[in-house]
Amino acid sequence: AQSVTQPDIHITVSEGASLELRCNYSYGATPYLFWYVQSPGQGLQLLLKYFSGDTLVQGIKGFEAEFKRSQSSFNLRKPSVHWSDAAEYFCAVGPGTCTASKLTFGTGTRLQVTL
Amino acid sequence: DAGVIQSPRHEVTEMGQEVTLRCKPISGHNSLFWYRQTMMRGLELLIYFNNNVPIDDSGMPEDRFSAKMPNASFSTLKIQPSEPRDSAVYFCASSINKGGRVTDTQYFGPGTRLTVL
Numbered sequence: 001a002q003s004v005t006q007p008d009i010h011i012t013v014s015e016g017a018s019l020e021l022r023c024n025y026s027y028g029a030t031p032y033l034f035w036y037v038q039s040p041g042q043g044l045q046l047l048l049k050y051f052s053g054d055t056l057v058q059g060i061k062g063f064e065a066e067f068k069r070s071q072s073s074f075n076l077r078k079p080s081v082h083w084s085d086a087a088e089y090f091c092a093v094g095p096g097t098c099t100a101s102k103l104t105f106g107t108g109t110r111l112q113v114t115l
Numbered sequence: 116d117a118g119v120i121q122s123p124r125h126e127v128t129e130m131g132q133e134v135t136l137r138c139k140p141i142s143g144h145n146s147l148f149w150y151r152q153t154m155m156r157g158l159e160l161l162i163y164f165n166n167n168v169p170i171d172d173s174g175m176p177e178d179r180f181s182a183k184m185p186n187a188s189f190s191t192l193k194i195q196p197s198e199p200r201d202s203a204v205y206f207c208a209s210s211i212n213k214g215g216r217v218t219d220t221q222y223f224g225p226g227t228r229l230t231v232l
Contacts, residue, residue: 105157
């Protein structure tokens with residue numbers, strides 16, 4: 001069965017500082033990987049996704065993520081955080097097959113940005 | 116364009132009462148997902164429809180939960196009878212899905228916060 005671990009429940013960074021949110025997955029083959037962001041009182045919004053090809057994926061809002069098969073990781077990064085990035089971030093994994101439909105989400109990392 | 120619409124946004128009810136949550140997917144989307152989010156269990160997929168047909172309901176916790184999609188623009192999630200442990204935020208998501216693939220981006224609604232007293 002697929003699973004996702006986000007080891008950091010809560011992270012605080014200063015505005016303008018760099019950010020890295022960790023995500024580790026467990027799956028027997030190459031998975032499909034996603035990062036979503038949830039602002040308070042809102043639904044989830046897709047930041048980026050990885051299916052195949054280039055292991056460095058660019059997303060919206062200046063975020064990027066790198067798939068590292070050897071480490072079973074898909075960490076999310078941003079070079080300079082803005083106060084508006086404060087939100088909860090979810091990593092998700094799906095089976096890497098054309099007929100797969102089920103995403104498994106991590107428990108989330110809450111990002112706080114200090115001014 | 117309107118996104119996924121969910122109603123009500125907040126629901127407070129007493130144990131034993133029937134609760135119905137509603138979802139209108141994005142026009143043109145043919146797949147619909149119901150999720151539940153709690154502090155303890157995170158975000159869990161409850162059920163997934165493709166072209167109005169339930170495809171995977173393995174996440175539905177028990178017989179008290181039921182979901183329907185009578186047409187392409189409307190779905191309901193019903194809990195009868197409700198229990199305090201059902202308190203959670205329930206999200207609906209939709210996607211353009213050409214065959215049930217997880218690769219198709221899911222667009223989430225704002226959620227319904229359910230409190231069962």
